[in-house]
Amino acid sequence: MTGTDERMATEDSGPGGYAAARLRLLTEGARSGPPRRAALAELTDDWLRGLFGVATAGLTGVSLVAVGGYGRGELSPRSDLDLLLLHDGGDTKEVAALADRLWYPVWDLGLALDHSVRTPAEARRTAGDDLKVHLGLLDARHLAGDAGLTAALRTAVLTDWRNQAPKRLPELQELCAARAERQGELQYLLEPDLKEAHGGLRDATALRAVAASWLADAPREGLADARRRLLDVRDALHLATGRATDRLSLQEQDQVAAELDLLDADTLLRQVYEAARVIAYASDVTWREVGRVLRSRAVRPRLRAMLGGNKPVTERSPLAEGVVEQDGEVVLARAARPERDPVLPLRAAAAAAQAGLPLSLHAVRRMAATTRPLPTPWPAEAREQLVTLLGSGRPTVEVWEALEAEGLISRLLPDWERVRCRPQRNAVHLWTVDRHLIETAVRASELTRRVSRPDLLLVAALLHDIGKGWPGDHSVAGEIIAKDVAVRIGFDRADVTVLSSLVRHHLLLIETATRRDLDDPATVRSVAEAVGTQSTLELLHALTEADALATGPAAWSSWRGSLVADLVRRVSAVLAGDAPDEPEPTAAPTAEQERLAIEAFRTGGPVLALRAQTEPVTGAESAQEPLGVELLIAVPDQPAVLPAVAGVLAVHRLTVRTAELRALSLPDDVEDSSVLLLNWRVAAEYGSLPQAARLRADLVRALDGSLDIAGRLAERDAAYPRRRGWIAPPPRVTVAPAASHHATVIEVRAQDAPGLLHRIGMALEKAGVRVRSMHVSTLGSNAVDAFYVTTGTGAQLPAQDAASLARVLEETLRA
Template sequence: MTAAERASRAAAADELCQRAFAEVGCPETGVALVAVGGYGREELAPYSDLDVVLVHDPEVAVGDWAGAVWYPLWDSGANIDHSVRSVPEVLEQAGADLKVALGMLDVRHLAGDPNLTLRLRTAILAAWRRDARQRLPELHELVRNRGRLLGELAHDSVPDLKEATGGLRDATVMKALVATWLVDVPHGELESCRQALLDVRDALHAVAGRGTDRVTPEYWSDMAPLLDLPDATAVQKHTRGLGRRLTHLSRLTWRRVDSVLRRPAKNPASRRPQLTTIGNGLAVAYEEIVLDRDAQPSRDPLLLLRAAAEAAERDLVLEPTTAARLVAEVPALPDPWPAEARDLLVRLLAAGRGLLPVWETLDEIGAVATFLPEWERVRLLPHASEVHRFTVDRHMVETCIEASAMIRRVARPDVLMVAALLHDIGKGQLTEHCVAGEPIARDIARRMGFDERETELLAGLVRWHLLLPETATTRDPEDPATVDLVLKHVVDREQLELLATLTEADARATSDKAWTTWRASLIRDLVRRVAAELANFPVVEDDRHGVEVPDAVRADPGRVEVGVVEHGDGSSVTVMSGDRVGLLADAAGMLALQRVSVRAARAWVDGEIGVSVWQVARTGLDAAVLRERLARIVEGVVDPAARLGRVDKEALAPTVTVRPEASDRATVIEVRASDRPGVVYLVCSALARLGLTVTSAHVDTLGPQAVDVFYVQEANAGALGDRRAAEAAHAVRAALTVPAAGS
C-alpha cells in the first residue's frame, strides 16, 4: 500500500475518463473534464469514488455529449460522483459551499481544453485567497463541529480515518489553509503523516472489501501484514499516532490562523515577528512562546519547563521549533530536581485547557521523555475498558485539566496535580495497574524532589485512586466496616481531601458515564463518613528557623532590619522591627513591589519584636534597596495596592476558611488563592485595616496556588469572637477578589 499504487490507480482512472471523453465526441475547445477532491490529488484508495466535473464555457451549448460521457464510466463498473457545470456556475457554487470550494482547490485536468482547466484553477485559487479572511471562521466552525460529532482519530474506539479530528479531512483542510497564503505548516511533517494515513486507508479497504473509513476492531489484525506491522496493537498505535500528529498540526495551524485574523488585513509592519519579552529568556511573538534574543538554553536546565508553563498559563502556543531547540540544547535536570523545576511542572499541569496543546507539542517532539521517561509506558496505549473515551496518556492529561479546576479543595495542589498526571502510569503492565503504578510513582516523586512524606503521599494516591469509587459502589455505606476499609489506607484529612478530589477528576476525565449524579452522591457520602472519623489536620503554630533578634534591634524597636541570604536558586529575606499592627503587611508589600515570587514565609513575635522570614525565588536582591522600599511604604510615600495588577477574572475564586479548632490562643484563617504578586500583602493589609494582629503566618506557594495560614488576634486581646472572625474572613476574601485600587 504505497503512494505509487495510488498514483497507478489514478492513472488507470485517468485513461478511462480520457477514452470516454474522446468516444462521445465532446468539444475539445471550451469544454474540459476535470478531477476534483481525492481523485484530483491522485489519491485513490481501492474502493474510492471518482469525483469528476464536466466544465464548459458559458458560450458553449451543452449537447447530448454532456450526458453520454458518463455511460462508458458506468459500464466500466467505476463508482463516479459527477456533475456538469459552466465555469461561472462552478465559481458560484464554490463561493456558496465551503465543501465544494475545498474540493475544487485540487482540480486537475483530465481531458478536453487544458486552457479552460487552467483558467478555472486560477479563478478558484484567486477567489479562495481573496475571500479567505471572511471564509476561514466558517471553515473553522465546520472543523470543530465535525470533531464534536466524530471524536478524535487518536482516541475513538472505532475511529473514522477521514472525518475524525486528526483524519484525512483535517490534512486536506490544512493544505487549503496554506493555499490562502495567510499561514504555513511544516510541509514535510504534514505530507508524511498524510501519506502514511492514506496507506492505512488503503489497507482498510483491502481487508474490508469495500469503501469505508471506519476501522472496526476486527480489522486491526488483518491490516497488520499489509502495513508491515507485527500485530493489531502495533497498527492501532501507528494509526493513532498519525492521528495525534495531524491533530496537533491542525490545532497549531488554526491557532495561527486565528492570530492572523485578529491582525489588520494590511499590516505595514515587517513580516518579522515582533517580540514582547516576558523575562527569563522567553518572549511572545504572534501569540506563541519563543526564545528571546538573549536566551541561553544551554545554561538553563529549567528553560523547557518554564517555556511550557508560560505557554499553558497564558493559553498560547509553545512554538514547535522553539520547543525542539530547547530539547536539543537545554541540559538535563539534576536528580533530584530543584524546587523551582517542580513548581514549574505543577504550574504547567494546573493551567487548565491551556495544558493540552502545550503537552501535545512536548509529546510530539519527544520533550516529555526528557523529564518524564516513564511516559513512554503509556503513550498511545488504548484503554481496555470502552467506558474510556481517550487513550491512557491523553486520559491522564485530561485528569490534570479536570483537577486544575478543583485545587481550591486541597491544601497540597502540587501533590494533587502530579498524582493526576501519574495515576494510571502503571497501565500496560502485567500486574494490576494501581499496584504497578505505586513504585513507579514513588521513584518519579523522589526524582522530582518531593520529600519522603510527600513521596509516600503521592505514591499512596496512585495506589488507592480507585478505593473510593470501588468501596462506595460495592459496600453498604451504613456498615461501619465500610468506613474502616477506607481508614486502613487513609490516615488523615489531607490525604482524604486529595483522594476525593483525584477520584472526581479521574472520573470526569473518563466519560460522562463515570461521574453520574448517583455515583457522585455515593462517593461524597462515603467521604463525609470517613472525614467524621478523622481528626482535623493540625497546623503548626511556631517555626522560628533558629532566627535570633540582634541586640541592636531589641534596644531600638523603631529600627527596621532587613537581611538577605542567598541559597541555591533563591534567597531568604528576614525583616525585623518593633511589633505593630500592619508590620507584616508592609514587609509583604515590599516584596510585592519587587515582583518577587514568595515560596514560603513564617512570622512570629519575639518579645516586642516582630520577625518574618520569607523564602523567595530570586537571587541578587539588595538588602539596602529592600530596606529603602520598606521605609517608603511605612512612611506612606508608596502604596503597594496602587501598583498591583488586576485580579484575573478567569482565575478560580479564593477560598477563605476560619479554622476554630486549630488554636486556642488565636483565630486561624486559612487562605487558598491563585499565586500572584501581592497575595500576602492583600491579606495582611485587609486584617490590619480591621486593627487585627497577625501573630504567626505560614505561607506556602504550591504550584499555581498560595496556601497561607494566618494566626490572628485582637490587639493584645487573644482570639477573635465569631462575629469578628467572620468579618475578617469577609475582608480577606474581598481583598483577593476586587481589583487592586488604582489598577
C-alpha cells in the same frame, strides 16, 4: 481513427478489462500503501482516457479533469471518482452526449461518481459560490482532451484562491471547526471517522489549501507520513469491509489491523491516534498563523498611517524570565538561552498556560533542539513550574500538546511514552490514557482549594494512571512508577510516600463506596488503614472526584459523589483519634536571627539579610545556579508589618514562595520587648533581584505610611495587565478547628498573584486581629496560607468572630 483502432480502444477501455485489472491490483498482497494508490490512479486514468478517446469522436474544445481526492491521486479501493468535463461553450448537445458516453460506463461498473459539466467561466462562478467546489478544483489534474483548457482553468482557480484568501480562509476555518464539533477529535475516538473527524484526512486537505493560498503554511515535519498512515488505514478498511466507509468501527478493527500486518487493534488505534495528533497540531498552528497574518494585514495600513509610514514595532510583553508575549503567542525573549536554562521549557509552558496563550511553534522547536536535560532530582523551580502548568486549568491541554508534539514531554517524563496515544477500550472513557491524565489535572485544578497540598494533588492527577502502560494491575505498577517520578522531580521522602500512596489507592474510595457496605465497621477501618492520615484522605477525596469527572459523564454523579463523601466522613472520624500534634513553630531562633532581632530593636527600624540558595546544575558538578533568595527581616513589633513587607516585595516584583512570621522574645539582657521575625524565600518574577538597601528603604517608608503600596500596584497592573486564560477557582477561607490551643488558625487557599499577601495582611489588620505567626507556601500557582491570629490581648478568637473574619477575608479576596 480507423475502424480497427476504434475497436481495439473500445476493448481495452471496456468495463470488463478495467474491472479485472483493478481486482488483480487490489488483491496483490505485495502491493499496498502509496504504490497501490498510485497504480490504481494510473490504471483508472488510462481507462478513462480510453473512454474519452472513443467517446469524443473528433469533438474539440473539451477536456476531462480529475478533481478532489482523485485529482490528488489518492484512490482507495472504494473511493469516489471526482470528474469534471470541461468545455469551451461550443455545441452543448454534443457535450451532453459526450458526458453520457463517459458517465454510463463508470456507473455500469458500480463505481461511485461525482461529476459535473461546465465551462471554465461556470466552474469559476460555482467555485466562488461553493467553497467545497473551490477546494476540489485546487487539486484539478488533466486526464484527456484539450490540455490548454485544463491549464487555463487551473491557473484561474489558483489565482482566484490567492486573491480571495482573506475571505476564503476564514470560511474554510469555520467549516473545519463545525466539522470538528460534529465529528469529534480523531486522536481520542474509539470508533473514529478517518476523514471527517478533527485531525483526519479532511484537515490534511485543508492544510494543502492554506499552503496554496501563499498566506501561511503548515508545519511540514511528519505531516506527509501522518496523511499516508491514515490513507493506508482507509485502504485496509475498504478492503476489509468491501464498502466505501471512513468510520473505523470496533468490530472491524481487528480485521483492519491484520490487513496492515499489525499486532492487534490497539496497535492500530495507537498509530491512527499518533497520525491524527500530528495533523491536528499542524492544523491548530496553521490556523493560528492564518489569524495572525490576517490581523496584521488589517492593522498594518492604519498603523503605518498613524506612524507616518514607518514600520510598526511589534510589542513584546514580559511573562516570565526568558519568556514574552508577542502577537498573541508565547515566544522566547531575545536574551533567552535555552542551552543554559534547562528549566525554560517548563517556565515557558507554565507562563503560556497561566496567560491562556499558545506556545509559539518556533519557541517549542528551539527549546526541543537546544535545552539540556534537567538534573536529577529537578531543581525546586522546575518542580514548581510543572505544578503551575498542571494547575492552570483548560489552557494546560493546548500547551501540553505543543510540548508533546516536539518530544519535550517524553524527555521530561520518560515513563509518559508508554501511555502516549494509548487507547482505552471502555465506553466510560472519553480519552486516551495520556489525555485522560491531563484532563484529570485540569479537573483537579478546580479542586485545589479543598486540599492543603494542591501540588501533590496535581502531580497525583498527572500520574494516577501511569501504570496503564505496563502489564498487570495498573495501580500497583503505577505506585512504583510514581515513586520513581516523584524522586526525579525532587519531592522529599514524605511527599514521595504520599504521592505513591495516592496512585496506589486512587480507586479505593470510589470502589469501596459503590461496592461495599459502609455500615460495616470493617469496611471503614480497612480504608482508614490504607489511607493513614487525614491529609492523605483529603487529597484522595479530591483525586477521586477529578479522576471520575475526567473519565466521562457516566463515571460521576451526585449519587456517587454522596457515597464517596459519606465514606470520607466515616474514615475521617476513625482517623481523628490519631490526630497530629499541634502544628505551631517551636524551634529556637538561630544565632543570626537573634542578632537581627536585637539590632532591629536597638535601631528601632527594620533589619534585612539576603542569602542566595543554590542547587547543582547537571553536566557541571561544581556549577551552581540561584534557586531563590532567603530573606530575613526583623522588625520591632508594631501594627501593619505583614501588609507592609508583602506590599514592598510585590512592588519589587518578587514572588513569595514560602513565608513564616513569628514574634520573637528578646534575651533577658535586652529590655522587655519583642521583635517580629520574618523568614521568607523569594524569587524575582524576571530580571535580577533588587538590592537589600532599596528593599529596606521602601520598607521604612511603607511602615511610616509614606509609600502608597496600593497605588503603586494599581499603576503597574494598569500598565501591564496580567493575561489569564482560564478562570481560577474562587478563593476559600476557613477556620481550622482545634488546630491550636493558643490561637485561632485561619486557612487561606487562593490563586497566587502579585500583592495577594499584601491584601490578606491589610484585611487582617482592618479586622483588628493580631497575627501571632503565619505559614505561607506557594505551590505552583496556588497559595496555601495559614495565619495564627489572636485578639489584642493574645486570646483565641470566639468561634463567631473567627467565622466572621473568615467570611470577610474571603469576600475581600473575591473582590
